Amino acid sequence: MIWETVRLALRSVRRNALRSFLTLLGIVIGVAAVIAMLTIGSGTTEKVKADISQLGSNLLIVRAGRPAAPGSGPQQTIRQLGEKEVAALTAHLEGVRAVSPASQKQVRVVFGTESLTSSITGTDNAYLDARDWKLASGRPFSESEVRGGINVCLIGETVRQQFFGSGDPDGAAVRIGRVSCKVVGLLEAKGYSGFGQDQDNVVLMPLSAFQRRIAGSRDIETIYVAADDATPTQVVQTRIEDIMRDTRRVTADREDDFSVRDMTQIADAMASATATMTGMLGAVAGVSLLVGGIGIMNIMLVSVTERTREIGIRLAIGAHEKHILIQFLVEATVLSLLGGLIGIAIGLALAGAASLALSIPFAPSLAVVLLAVGFSALIGMVFGFFPALRGARLDPIEALRHE
Amino acid sequence: MSLAPLIAFDKVWKTYGHGEAEVRALAGIDLAIDEGEFVAIMGPSGSGKSTAMNIVGCLDTPTSGHYGFMGTDAGRLDRNRRAVLRNLYIGFVFQGYNLLPRTTAAENVELPLIYRGVAAHERRTLAMKALAEVGLEGREHHTPAELSGGQQQRVAIARAIVTRPTLLVADEPTGNLDTARSHEIMQLLTSLNQDAGLTIVMVTHEADIAAYAGRTIAFRDGHIASDTKKLEAA
Structure with missing residues (x-):
């Protein structure tokens, strides 16, 4: 019986193909917009999360200067970080995988006739660990190179491309500023960060060599701390703050003169901001679904009026009110479900195209698709109900007389 | 032969509208029709014959009085019970055929069976049989637009008898047909009445069509003006 009714509905939809299509359009656009929005949105969220986790998982960043508070002016004097803090954190911090100091400077790097302005980072081997960075070839710094401040370096993929093409840079000597430096290893490519920064345009060298020959100061800009997987980053953050206050003798009545940023939290915050945005856009798209539903109601009213005589015949030969009700309800549902399915296909195609264009992951969600199917069916039922009821309540005698 | 009449009107009144605009369609009709009868109802328009037909066919209910059909007080049933x-028990044939357009003859004939919950293959078998009875073998898959008026009315008759009803209600079944086609349809109805024992109540305004019936009832101003039985009809 229900299959019969669905077949009947499909036939009626086919008979008025153009009208059905135009009616569907509202639902198609609504569903397509919702699907595209949500799919692109979750792709963006994934991208943001991936970008931030590329900095290193469970990463905390310690910098000099008090945490930026809204409305606070420029800070007068900043007490820089130094060996003392690194030593204290290395010695006393528990639940961490790596602690690594780093300082950076943009310097022109020359090899042969080629040159490139690159981000020169003075650090140690723990930096690779903290930032989840592996070597593509060569070796990390040796113990003596780090301690003795020897001019050796690890270069990023962009630097290699510039100077060596796809060749092996191992053992070559590049000039950084006025210092000649021997390449001992090549870093794995990381690509662009979410902020559009080329993460592979870097040269790493031992911290002491960097301080002495490039920066000309013993200041340390940043201390990277990677928490181990068993310890929540919030716990590590508190421990870092305790050790730092202690080391830098910040008394209880004074503000921190350093900041600790938890990249995991930032990632979560950004992801949830993206999700909120997605939800809002999705809601706006949902409004067009409502409009689509009204379109269906409209056309179903027309359909019931047009087929008054048919309804009269059906009632006369023994159809119950509920038979007529179901017939038109199924027709409205088939119509909107069809629109929903087309909308899903278009929405996914749009999201696919957008993910290619914006180089974000294509993240279709089965839940969202099922929700769209269910929702479009629901729209058909809700907006089809009134017209169907009107048809079912017709007086068979009146209906048979209808021209 | 049955003890109680199939159709029993007991002081049936039917009025439309209220107050000044009240129209009296039936004014206290008493009428009994037995199973197996072939009754023609005649009368000018506005005489109440269509209203009486609608009540006989359980499409309408009396304003007052009782309408008994097969021993039940059908006039007091709600619309869904009357639909059942x-x-x-009732088949309908209309003047304008009232077939579903763009739907094949077989599908049209199957329609009442759908509302009975008969399975698809059985529906098809019964529909084919009914179409054969009305002489439409080979036309089962034609749509109404591909059939002549006489053929369309035959499809309508097949639709009416496919459920093997007790009563056939025919509202000017030959009204849209030429003389030759009209007599063919009437011969078909007569044979259904005589061979299958189908009770037929037919509205017509043509005397030669009414002559096929064994009993003719004339309506005038909401009353029965005359009720005559043919002598040879036993």
């Missing part, structure tokens, strides 16, 4: 009654 129509589906089980």
Whole structure:
């Protein structure tokens, strides 16, 4: 019986193909917009999360200067970080995988006739660990190179491309500023960060060599701390703050003169901001679904009026009110479900195209698709109900007389 | 032969509208029709014959009085109960055929069976049989637009008898047909009445069509003006 009714509905939809299509359009656009929005949105969220986790998982960043508070002016004097803090954190911090100091400077790097302005980072081997960075070839710094401040370096993929093409840079000597430096290893490519920064345009060298020959100061800009997987980053953050206050003798009545940023939290915050945005856009798209539903109601009213005589015949030969009700309800549902399915296909195609264009992951969600199917069916039922009821309540005698 | 008449009107009144605009369609009709009868109802328009037909066919109910159909007080049933009654015991043939357009003859004939919940293959078998009875073998898959008026009316008759009803209600069944086609349809109805024992109540305004019936009832101003039985009809 229900299959019969669905077949009947499909036939009626086919008979008025153009009208059905135009009616569907509202639902198609609504569903397509919702699907595209949500799919692109979750792709963006994934991208943001991936970008931030590329900095290193469970990463905390310690910098000099008090945490930026809204409305606070420029800070007068900043007490820089130094060996003392690194030593204290290395010695006393528990639940961490790596602690690594780093300082950076943009310097022109020359090899042969080629040159490139690159981000020169003075650090140690723990930096690779903290930032989840592996070597593509060569070796990390040796113990003596780090301690003795020897001019050796690890270069990023962009630097290699510039100077060596796809060749092996191992053992070559590049000039950084006025210092000649021997390449001992090549870093794995990381690509662009979410902020559009080329993460592979870097040269790493031992911290002491960097301080002495490039920066000309013993200041340390940043201390990277990677928490181990068993310890929540919030716990590590508190421990870092305790050790730092202690080391830098910040008394209880004074503000921190350093900041600790938890990249995991930032990632979560950004992801949830993206999700909120997605939800809002999705809601706006949902409004067009409502409009689509009204379109269906409209056309179903027309359909019931047009087929008054048919309804009269059906009632006369023994159809119950509920038979007529179901017939038109199924027709409205088939119509909107069809629109929903087309909308899903278009929405996914749009999201696919957008993910290619914006180089974000294509993240279709089965839940969202099922929700769209269910929702479009629901729209058909809700907006089809009134017209169907009107048809079912017709007086068979009146209906048979209808021209 | 049955003890109680199939159709029993007991002081049936039917009025439309209220107050000044009240129209009296039936004014206290008493009428009994037995199973197996072939009754023609005649009368000018506005005489109440169509209203009486609608009540006989359980499409309408009296304003007052009782309408008994097969021993039940059909005039007091709600519309869905009357729908069941129509589906089980009554077949309808209309002047304008009232077939579903763009739907094949077989599908049209199957329609009442759908509301009875008959399975698809059985529906098809019964529909084919009914179409054969009305002489439409080979036309089962034609749509109404591909059939002549006489053929369309035959499809309508097949639709009416496919459920094997007790009563056939025919509202000017030959009104849209030429003389030759009209007599063919009437011969078909007569044979259904005589061979299958189908009770037929037919509205017509043509005397030669009414002559096929064994009993002719004339309506005038909401009353029965005359009720005559043919002598040879036993």
